Amino acid sequence: MINYSIVGPKAQKLNVIQKIGLIISGLGVSIILLTWAGMTVTQKSLWLTVTILSLIIGIIIYTYGTYKHKSAGVKNDGVFFRSLTNRGVMGWIVAVVLTVFYVFLYWYPEHLGLGTNGQPNTGLVGLFDPLSLLLKGQVASQWFVYGTIYTILILSLGIKFLVKYRHNRYHFIRTLVVICSQLILAYLLPEILEGFSNPDHYFAKDLKYFWPLNYYFFDNWHLENMTEHGGALGMFYFIWGMFMFLVLTPLLTYWVGKRWYCSWVCGCGGLAETAGDSFRHLSNKKLWVWKLERWIIHIIMVLVFIMTIATLYGYFTEKSTFLGLDIYTVFKQPYGFLIGAMFSGVVGVGFYPILGNRVWCRFGCPLAGYMGIIQRFKSRFRITTNGGQCISCGNCSTYCEQGIDVRAYAQKGKNVVRASCVGCGVCATVCPRGVLKLENGPEENRFGSDDVIVLGNDGFKVKE
Amino acid sequence: MEKIVIIGNGISGVTCARHIRKNSNKEILIISGETEYFFSRTALMYVFMGHMRFEDIKPYEDWFWKKNKIDLMFDFVEAIDTDTNTLTLKSGQTVNYDKLVLAVGSKPNKFGWKGQDLKGVTGLYAYQDLQEIERYADNTNNAVIVGGGLIGVEFAEMMLSRGISVTFLVRESKFWGNVLPEEDAKLIANHIKSHHVNLKFNTELDEIIDDGQGKVKGVKTNTGEIIDCEIVGLTAGVSPNITFIKSSKIEVDRGVKVNRYFETNIKGVYAIGDCAQLDENINGRRSIEQVWYTGRIMGETLAQTICGNPLKYNPGPWFNSAKFFDIEYQTYGWVSANPNPNEKRFYWKHSDSLKAMHFVWDKHTDEFIGVNTFGIRLRHELFDKWLKEKASISTVMSNLNIANFDPELFKHYEVDIIQQFNHKTGKNIVLSHKKWWQKLIQF
Structure with a gap:
């Protein structure tokens, strides 16, 4: 028998419900693409409602079609056969579109329809005017459009994640928290507060977005907007930001690991865990990449420290140079461009389908770097290996979005204590033999056994 | 050198x-x-x-x-x-x-069946077996698996993942009958059936039928039934x-x-x-x-x-694990298919039929002998310790919450298990309130 089909039976066969879901969400995507291309709609409220609802409802219907016939359990069949999730044509198309979108967002917002010089918004930004007016009484900016789409993706693909991992209460609760954090703390609350604030004196109002992830926190304008123009709210955010960085972050990271932030509340992490879930296996696990990772993330951490010191020096001394170098052009501008925009946005999300969903979190995020050092050297968190039960299958390593070679620890019977672990818990989920468990406990014995021999061999005990 | x-x-x-x-x-x-x-x-x-x-x-x-x-x-x-x-x-x-x-x-067992060396007939052991399965999978609608054990379930799961329907021939009257006790075997059999596998007990392979070109086109069972298939998985041990x-x-x-x-x-x-x-x-x-x-x-x-340190083979207490579709299985110590005369047993099953535990201990000395656990993970380290120390069933049961290795935030069933255990055995076990690490430190 000869198989004449072009795609082959390994390709994903969509059922009717999945197709309906794709058509409906495709409507929303089409409106976004068309308005991005310059189409300006007249009945904005109507079309915006259609866009948002079709995205959310379409994805939910697709999810239902995908999982309704399947029992609750690990659902990774065909991940490495599909074009979207195995760097095929679909993966590359999505990567290119996302990357181009980020380039427009950061550097050419007028091509997304942002009205400049007092002109009204058109195109994509214009489409979102009604919602922006509703929430804060101002017309939309490209950042409002971005924030809204971002939140919709976390919400709808978060629901998909909830269904996919419905057998696992850790993921269920964690993902509910991630969705609510984004929807309420990062989106609704800041946007509504924005309406009550002076638009000329913007400051970041996401309670969980603090220095050094928020690299402009200590910029002159931002400090002034909080402390001089922001009133009681501004002062609150200033004190809260300092408190988060200096007190709460080290404390919580000591107590439960950096996961309290990275995979429970963070916005970047939220997108990675939900929209990025389909790409988590694309992270590279090779040893040389781990070495590279440690260099890059810690260099960026040092850079943000230097940049901030220079900025604060300028703020207090009211000078424009630091050590004879211009603070804006030498310190702030390059960091904002290279790290803040290029790395966290363009590469961090645009390259999801190519490099995996945690590129920014793994290689770039200075806050992750800071918490990582605490997690590695002074924390109660570890991933415990269950004695000698590991069969070296590699599911844990493959599905680690942070590219940790979990298997290398598990097969030796050692606990996983790594700076980069964001505690998503997927390694423990995909393990077919119940070998891994994320947990908090006393620091002593945190690394597990020092024995060369894994549990099960009573012949001898040798210390390494 | x-x-x-x-x-x-x-x-x-x-x-x-x-x-x-x-x-x-x-x-x-x-x-x-x-x-x-x-x-x-x-x-x-x-x-x-x-x-x-x-x-x-x-x-x-x-x-x-x-x-x-x-x-x-x-x-x-x-x-x-x-x-x-x-x-x-x-x-x-x-x-x-x-x-x-x-x-x-x-190498996978072949018991001299007619047609056992045809194309499309394979075990699941070597890399070459995977290549053989891959070669024929794209043009396969039905597969027949022979032999009811761990590898057979894995084979079935593989086939179903590609939309191939599976008939599973098991010689015995229950699943993995030489290893699993009756209740456990039933639990797994029902789970396998819930994944739409056509599980046939008391059925043996009689011969594998050639399509005339050296490739399998079906099998004949000992009951005379002919089942069309393009792949035959031989998983009756190695x-x-x-x-x-x-x-x-x-x-x-x-x-x-x-x-x-x-x-x-x-x-x-x-x-x-x-x-x-x-x-x-x-x-x-x-x-x-x-x-x-x-x-x-x-x-x-x-x-x-x-390396010059002559050492006798001295494996510790027996342990093993497997996964049957969505149900993880771990075992520590000995839980034989048929109870030995000195044993007492306690079986607990959750109403969803996805979680169960089976405990075995000595009825004279109360010494803990072994446990089978399905859908609930247990700590190897603790059971290894208990088995070596010849701990009593009471020690094991009262520390069951500490021995649990399920992910954080999972529901716990120890209270229910202990209640049923006390009810059935007349014992009066109280769950320990110590944290797992407090127990570990007591080594």
């Missing part, structure tokens, strides 16, 4: 090589005709199902071997001459050794892969005969892993144990002997 040659790059051979390297500077050569590099045999199914690529199931990166000075040779050994310490390879090359380790694994050893002076029975130092009848020749047959019974273990963990323990132990 002494030259150690290891035949076979599975878990036992590779573990042995790694530990020889940790403890010595001896020359090490691993010869395998299966694959160039070590891979996790237990993960082959995930490659077929698209969960991983083949490179993902290699536990070490390719540079690892050179860095650790472990030489690899991709070739088959065809003859062993123990008089001259020479191996003859398929390529015609010869290799000399000072010490030889046979870690040659197994046997030591010793055909090529039989012509040598190394003594073989069902496997290569060894003592507790893994020494064969020939000095300087050892056998470990699936292919080794021990000449004495250790704590009720079988003389041939084809289990990943056993292979690893044997490799660790033999490396000590080879």
Whole structure:
């Protein structure tokens, strides 16, 4: 028998419900693409409602079609056969579109329809005017459009994640928290507060977005907007930001690991865990990449420290140079461009389908770097290996979005204590033999056994 | 420098090589005709199902071997001459050794069925088996699996992941009947059926039918039923892969005969892993144990002997694990299929039929003997400790919450289990309130 089909039976066969879901969400995507291309709609409220609802409802219907016939359990069949999730044509198309979108967002917002010089918004930004007016009484900016789409993706693909991992209460609760954090703390609350604030004196109002992830926190304008123009709210955010960085972050990271932030509340992490879930296996696990990772993330951490010191020096001394170098052009501008925009946005999300969903979190995020050092050297968190039960299958390593070679620890019977672990818990989920468990406990014995021999061999005990 | 040659790059051979390297500077050569590099045999199914690529199931990166000075040779050994310490390879090359380790694994059992060597008839053991399945999978609508055990379930799961319907022939009247107690076997059988597998008990393979071109087109069962299929999975156990050893002076029975130092009848020749047959019974273990963990323990132990620290094989309490579709299974100690006269047993099952536990203890001494757990993970370290200490069933039950290894935020069932246990046994167990780490510190 000869198989004449072009795609082959390994390709994903969509059922009717999945197709309906794709058509409906495709409507929303089409409106976004068309308005991005310059189409300006007249009945904005109507079309915006259609866009948002079709995205959310379409994805939910697709999810239902995908999982309704399947029992609750690990659902990774065909991940490495599909074009979207195995760097095929679909993966590359999505990567290119996302990357181009980020380039427009950061550097050419007028091509997304942002009205400049007092002109009204058109195109994509214009489409979102009604919602922006509703929430804060101002017309939309490209950042409002971005924030809204971002939140919709976390919400709808978060629901998909909830269904996919419905057998696992850790993921269920964690993902509910991630969705609510984004929807309420990062989106609704800041946007509504924005309406009550002076638009000329913007400051970041996401309670969980603090220095050094928020690299402009200590910029002159931002400090002034909080402390001089922001009133009681501004002062609150200033004190809260300092408190988060200096007190709460080290404390919580000591107590439960950096996961309290990275995979429970963070916005970047939220997108990675939900929209990025389909790409988590694309992270590279090779040893040389781990070495590279440690260099890059810690260099960026040092850079943000230097940049901030220079900025604060300028703020207090009211000078424009630091050590004879211009603070804006030498310190702030390059960091904002290279790290803040290029790395966290363009590469961090645009390259999801190519490099995996945690590129920014793994290689770039200075806050992750800071918490990582605490997690590695002074924390109660570890991933415990269950004695000698590991069969070296590699599911844990493959599905680690942070590219940790979990298997290398598990097969030796050692606990996983790594700076980069964001505690998503997927390694423990995909393990077919119940070998891994994320947990908090006393620091002593945190690394597990020092024995060369894994549990099960009573012949001898040798210390390494 | 002494030259150690290891035949076979599975878990036992590779573990042995790694530990020889940790403890010595001896020359090490691993010869395998299966694959160039070590891979996790237990993960082959995930490659077929698209969960991983083949490179993902290699536990070490390719540079690892050179860095650790472990030489690899991709070739088959065809003859062993123990008089001259020479191996003859398929390529015609010869290799000399000072010490030889046979870690040659197994091959799937074939019981002389008519048509058992047809195309599309395969076990699930070697890399080549996966290639064979892959070759025919795209044009397969139905598969028949023969033999009710762990590998059969994995085979079924693989087939279903590609939309191939599965008929599963089991000779016994229950699933994995020589290992699982009645209740456990039933739980798993029901779960398998819930995944739309056509599970046929008390059914044996009679013959495999040729399509006239040397490829399978169906099977005939002992009840005379004919089932059309394009793939036949033979998963009725495995046997030591010793055909090529039989012509040598190394003594073989069902496997290569060894003592507790893994020494064969020939000095300087050892056998470990699936292919080794021990000449004495250790704590009720079988003389041939084809289990990943056993292979690893044997490799660790033999490396000590080879490096001048002669050591008897002394595996700890028995443990094993598997996954049947969505249900994870772990076992610690002995839970035999049929209760022994000195045993008492307690079986707990959750109403969703996805979680169960089966406890065994001595009815005279109360000594804990073993546990089977389904859908709930348990801590190996604690059970290993309890089994060695000959802890009582009361100790185990009252610390069940500490022994739980399920992910955080999962529902716990210990209260319900203890309640039913007390009700059934008349005991009065109270769950300990200590944290797991408080217990661990008490070592």
